[in-house]
Amino acid sequence: MxxxxxxxxxxxxxxxxxxxxxxxxxxxxxxxxxxxxxxxxxxxxxxxxxxxxxxxxxxxxxxxKEKEEAVYLVPVEERKKIEEMFLRVNIHTVQGDKVKVNLPLAFVKMAAEMDLEIPQFNGSEILKALDFDMIISMIENGVLGRIVEVESSEGDIVEVTVE
Incomplete structure (x- = not known):
């Protein structure tokens, strides 16, 4: 709506x-x-x-902008290859810091498969807790959009979007 x-x-x-x-x-x-x-x-x-x-x-x-739902399912015939997609992470802290991380999804998938830590995520407990295997699985099944939106008890906001 x-x-x-x-x-x-x-x-x-x-x-x-x-x-x-x-x-x-x-x-x-x-x-x-x-x-x-x-x-x-x-x-x-x-x-x-x-x-x-x-x-x-x-x-x-x-x-x-009047936008539809933040998360949507892409029909099989319209899905992009993972190599053409990005994982975008936006962090807004209460102190006023704004951090934007744009990672090729192929890199995130490879890191998840190898159980590697992604250095850009080390500074945030919320980001460290993300289950990248689950995120990759969702994406491979056609889920796109803002898949995670968290506000910490301190008021920090983390958004993870797949495009």
């Missing part, structure tokens, strides 16, 4: 356990403005959208 910008803002605000007044104060707007966004009567101006995407640790694309 597609979500509007307003529905996304409302959901994200509620996930942070914030009121409309609190979000309005953070964004430097009135609580009526936030209410209008969430009900679809208006949308935030571009500078506010950028600020919202940073605040909620998501891309501007993910905030503004």
């Amino acid at each position: 597609k979500k509007t910008i307003g529905e996304k803002i409302s959901d994200l605000r509620k996930q942070k356990k914030m009121t409309q007044d609190e979000l309005a104060e953070k964004m430097g707007v009135s609580s009526q403005a936030v209410s209008k966004w969430e009900t679809g009567l208006s949308i935030p101006d571009l500078p506010i959208l950028i600020e919202l995407s940073d605040f909620f640790h998501m891309s501007l694309d993910d905030l503004v």
